Amino acid sequence: MSIEENIFLARVAEQAERFDDMVNFLKPVLDEKGGDITSDxxxxxxxAFKNLISSKRTACRTIQAIEQNPKYQKFSGALGSYKKQIEEALYKDCENIISIIQSRILNKASESEARAFFVKMVGDYYRYIAETATGDRLEGVKTNALKAYQEASAIDLPACNATKLGLALNFSVFHYEVLKDEPNAITIAESALAAALDKIDDLDENGFNEVKSIIELLKENISLWKEDAEQ
Incomplete structure (x- = not known):
């Protein structure tokens, strides 16, 4: 099939909620273009990647909440086994996504924004594993996520670039939720927000619309984290 046909079928698979198929249709596009794929x-x-794992992440959170209810303690063994099964499927999907990015995109030359986008994505999927991992696996994915986020952060992009702001948002969340490092989470978010607001008047309408929601999320997180720190 042509690249155009693969992209069309990926969009069809998205509408049909066949996210495994969506990823498979996009693999030949990555083989052809690497990091030079368009922003769309x-x-x-x-x-495709996010929807592939979203139901598993939600399932893990749901089961964790049920486990904390005292009236279901007698089912703790069965619940634990079921959660473990879903977690392993989640880990497998995340590791597959990371492998696709590293082997089909990052080993090829690409411009700065695309590289930052995909290196950040590697950090994100290690972070998703870290949400439920324990022991040596947790320590390993924490290290790998931190390395990816730091590498992406070192790539020079404009302060109001959507990829740069999305990276700052996710990197700060990683510090807060995974590393339990509240001060650094706030520092990363505040620094990115201040730099973006300083340059925001330089954006055209399309540029502003791209970053508006990320800026709002940064503001919300900073406010919530500072409130938690005060309490």
Whole structure:
């Protein structure tokens, strides 16, 4: 099939909620273009990956909440086994996504924004594993996520670039939720927000619309984290 046909079928698979198929249709696109795919194609790939694992992440959170209810303690063994099964499927999907990014994109030359986008994505999927991992696996994915986020942060992009702001948002969340490092989470978010607001008047309408929601999320997180710290 042609690249155009694969992209079309990936969009069809998205509508049909066949996210495994969506990823498979996009693999030949990555083989052909690597990191030089368009921003629309990058976003399509991001949607495919995120939807592939979203139900498993939600399931893990749901089961964790049920486990904390005292009236279900007698089912703790069965619940634990079921959660472990879903977690392993989640880990497998995340590791597969990371492998696709590293082997089909990052080993090829790409411009700065695309590279930052995909290195950040590697950090994100290690972070998703870290949400439920324990022991040596947790320590390993924490180290790998930190390395990816730091590498992406070192790539020079404009302060109001959507990829740069999305990276700062996710990197700060990683510090807060995974590393339990509240001061650094706030520092990363505040620094990115201040730099972006200083340059925001330079954006055209399309540029502003791209970063508006990320800026709002940064503000919300900073406010919540500072409130938690005060309490």
């Amino acid at each position: 194609e990058r976003n399509l790939l991001s949607v």
